[in-house]
Amino acid sequence: MTLLPKDNSLTDVQPEKTQGNQLFPVFLKLNNLHTVLVGAGNVGLEKLTALLQNSPAATVTVISKTFLTDVHLLASIHPQVNIIQKPFTDTDLDGADLVIAATNDSELNKYVRQSAHDRKLLINVADKPELCDFYLGSIVQKGDLKIAISTNGKSPTIAKRLKEVLGEALPAELDITLQQMSEVRNTLAGDFTHKVKELNRVTAVLVGTQKPPSNLNLKLLVWGMSIVFLLIVIASLWYREPAFRGYVETIPPMFYYFLGAGFVFALVDGAIGMSYGVTSTTFSLSMGIPPASASMGVHLSEIMSNGIAGWMHYRMGNVNWKLFKLLLLPGIVGAVTGAYLLSSLEHYAQYTKPAVSLYTLILGCVILSKAINLNRKRTKAKIKNISLLGLGGGFIDAVGGGGWGSIVLSTLIAGGRHPRFSLGTVKLSRFFIALMGSLTFITMLNSSHWDAVAGLVIGSALASPVAARISNKISAKAIMVSVAVIVILISIRSIFNFLMKVI
Structure with a gap:
């Protein structure tokens, strides 16, 4: 038990140090957010592709002095992607909800990061884990099922290999099971506790603890x-x-x-x-x-x-x-x-x-x-x-x-x-x-x-x-x-x- 000072002050209480990955995983509704991507080279193209593969209706503004042809091609397929060819200025982040810096200019990336933090915005800086507020992990997707993999910025290569392993191991039919479970959930009646118990019983077969109900x-x-x-x-x-x-x-x-x-x-x-x-x-x-x-x-x-x-x-x-x-x-x-x-x-x-x-x-x-x-x-x-x-x-x-x-x-x-x-x-x-x-x-x-x-x-x-x-x-x-x-x-x-x- 930790004894607090008599004035109930917590200033002297130090958090216990923990080991391992301290990141908190979240899934963002990019369709409802405005993402600003600075940079349209190879790295910028990779980031834009990842965003649109996971959220095809995401609103993205791409700012860069030069653009790869493939970036323009993606923008032509996704009308909600806005292309602005000009040098970056801090006012470009007005109205942004999320920022990604993907240039090969380290000084520019730092400037973009400072501009984002001035506006209390989260930013991802490509290939600079120490400058990132969040990471873009490797994604495994089977229909509505989506699994994100993080190595805490230590090894994107391992994350990609794990993505390949999980993508091969998880059957495509798993999405059918997911849809069927959604239908089961919608038909359940009763209070919250009853619904949780019933869903636990039905899904126990996925881990081999219970046989599926007979038909x-x-x-x-x-x-x-x-x-x-x-x-x-x-x-x-x-x-x-x-x-x-x-x-x-x-x-x-x-x-x-x-x-x-x-x-x-x-x-x-x-x-x-x-x-x-x-x-x-x-x-x-x-x-x-x-x-x-x-x-x-x-x-x-x-x-x-x-x-x-x-x-x-x-x-x-x-x-x-x-x-x-x-x-x-x-x-x-x-x-x-x-x-x-x-x-x-x-x-x-x-x-x-x-x-x-x-x-x-x-x-x-x-x-x-x-x-x-x-x-x-x-x-x-x-x-x-x-x-x-x-x-x-x-x-x-x-x-x-x-x-x-x-x-x-x-x-x-x-x-x-x-x-x-x-x-x-x-x-x-x-x-x-x-x-x-x-x-x-x-x-x-x-x-x-x-x-x-x-x-x-x-x-x-x-x-x-x-x-x-x-x-x-x-x-x-x-x-x-x-x-x-x-x-x-x-x-x-x-x-x-x-x-x-x-x-």
Whole structure:
């Protein structure tokens, strides 16, 4: 406790010295202020650009004897920027709210600073921290979210590097979350304390302390459609496939092979977000399953596994709904078209099988390439033709028995989309695409390989809850390389066997 003098005077009480950055961060409404910028060279251009990038409607008066062409260009784009070509005088600060000195004349900068202080105005002097009342920090912006970085004037270079790191790490989708939180805030009723508690509860998911609230409608939709579809499949098999009834008494060994394979492939898919289709199809072809039946088995097994995985990703907040809508309908159209075409060629399996093997060989090479380039920096130009990507991905996936993850997910990530949001969105959309593709296959085919299909369905479903949670706990690169090598070798073996028969 500090004892004050008897006269209650505070003049002898010295403030405790503290270490570190003593700056107080604020965000100014430059649209409502008048900023005077002295200097229009390279430094002045840099300051003016920073002001207008953050506040495009800011009122700025630029005073200088000479001007760069780019300064005039900015002024032509922003009509509220006023250009005055003349030497600076102290009366130029009449009516100013904020001052920035950006000349290469140190004496002039000091004169501008003294003129500003005479009028009780705050000033920033370029490259002179000791003369500044405030600094212009590096800015990271994601829509309405803005983060300012300060090094207390010690190292602007470090501030710029931190800006790059944060700009890369923070997803663009964060602005969508911000807008949604604003809507939630506007709908809250009650006193201030209640609103704060409710907003704390909702935003706890951002730091991983609480799961997001469940959406009953989506949950009922996914599980309801899965149950109804399963009942339709069972009824169809019961009346159309006599062999299916025999499975109740005698389960073929093939079921157990595919049960284990489906479980392993689903775990791998959960870890790297792709390759379930291509690995399952490659394995099915190696076990003598025709391409159309193999693709049907993959799509049937992916309904429940992707429904569960998609729901888990939704609960973890990993779904970009705008991207989901752009992928869904084109993906369904492509999958139905591809399933219809492949089913129509089921009687020519001896010719379609090597073609599908060639496709899985290519996908294996793609996966291997992705593994090699896994740690390379992504391009910042996001892919724009999302609907076309969904259409092509759905078609190729149905024809080849896989590739939705390898094609769509890898393309989204390579195009600058955030990996976590891309993975969750692709998983959830895959549920609906696999559902419609499977209905097409069932309508078109009279398969006799239901033991393999049942094994894949049950095995992948058992692995799905675990797979969604291991995506960040296993070395994705090691798994991708292993999967790629296995797929390539099996595909080459299948193609070689076909060529030997032909020859």
